[in-house]
Amino acid sequence: MFKILKYSFALALLALSCKEANKKQALNTTNTVANQRPNIIYIMADDLTTQAISAYGGIYKDIAPTPNIDKIAKEGMLFQDVLCTNAICGPSRAAILTGNYSNRNGYYKNESGGKFDDSQWTFPQEFQKNGYQTSLFGKWHLGTEPKGFDVFKYHNSAGQQGHYWNPTFNENGKDVKEEGYATNLSTDFAINWLEAERDKENPFLMVLQYKAPHRPWQPDTKYEKLWEDIEMPYPSTFNDDYKGRELTAGDTEMTMEYFSRRDMKYEEPANLKGKEKIQWAFYGAKRGEIVQPEGMTAEEGRKWRYQTYIKDYLACVKSVDDNVGRVLDYLDENGLTDNTIIVLTSDQGFYLGDHGFFDKRFIYEESLRMPFMVKYPKLVKAGTVNEDIITNIDFAPTFLDLANISTKQKMHGKSFKSILDGQAPSDWQKGMYYHYYEFPYWHHVQPHYGIRTQKYTLAHFYYNIDVWELYDLEKDPEQLKNVIEDLEYSNIVAGLKEELKDLMRKYENDKSLADFRNITDKDFGSIVDVKDDETSVKDVITN
The missing domain is CATH 1.20.5 (Single alpha-helices involved in coiled-coils or other helix-helix interfaces)
Structure with a gap:
């Protein structure tokens, strides 16, 4: 027994x-x-444009290089033709998160012009559901509290626009005042999470979104006088006269004449409060309000404003580049580089004096093109360049595809994982559909839709004008000549209009012009008189 x-x-x-x-x-x-399973770090700077990144070349590349951002391109893939479906901050972010155009995700305009529906699906929620640790640091700017993140800390002042110095962040539902410079702080939060808070046995998705280099372009103290003793070069289209485009490009409030006292870093008088304080700071942003030192001619003042603006903007970009370097160094030092996908982009492009503009919104190249680069040693060959047309609605399905996450969620966008692997599909898109709705706030840019192929840009400006524009991007890459009336392009125009109709049907946005105008008027209210498509504009609201 x-x-x-x-x-x-x-x-x-x-x-x-x-x-x-x-x-x-x-x-x-x-x-x-x-x-x-790969980690993903998605880095997005606000209003960062290709002209400000030395990997893309341009007139500032030797004066204001971006070596850390360039490193992502050199060790990964640089994209030349990533395009924004609606070139304005909030709607672009909504398109990226949902993989859908504004007409499906419901967010057409920035704050006060609608509200992002936070009950809808976003790609971070899918990552979270599939075992990824998820975090968000920096700018959110959708008027809601983020969903799909285990941890978040986002700018929560000035309508979630945030402040450069001593900003208030919402940390997991509670407002916290921080001391310091926003770009540095956002990176501090991100690296602290990577080092001390995440579970190092499981993959992560981290979204790091900088406020910089958004208006009012306030550099870190150490970079305030970085280019004080030099004159920055001027873009070749700086003195654009808008001939043939008088009612569109020529009728905006985003030229060198619309910088405010705050933009130009005027010292605010003591004891200003409330409305008086705001009126003083924003003087210059309306028609007829010119900010410049006494004694300057109009041309001298215009150049002075540009020099102030471009130096501040690029100094903000320099801090972004520094902090991208901090993230890359952390990955290298902790053995995370090989299994981490690094994405760097912006919410759209931006004008750096091109066509005499600042800001974005237009279907024109400088605002339409987004900087975009991906580094992932396991898949992406170093030093590669891609010129396929990709849009911001394609980001979400691609990220999910890279993480081998399947979803039944309906998205307008398509994965371009095969492009990252150097195998562009034969049926990949040859043109993209664009639509901008906001008017007249801010900057008085006419609502318009259009199609952009690798050879042409066709746009229809429709709110209270009826103007078509066509640009031959091979013959006129700077888009100075509207050739819509040239007989030699008549067949091309007809073909592009058919392609545009097909895309609008495909993306479920083949509405009437009256419907589109109603979208513009909603929330803001009707702020211009529209009678029989007259071109005259009567402002009803003056702020």
């Missing part, structure tokens, strides 16, 4: 030992699989 009991006990111990071994093996297998 003793021998039988002894034998039974030994069998039980063996069975328990095998069970524990199997459990450990399963756990190790799970951890191995988890570790094989």
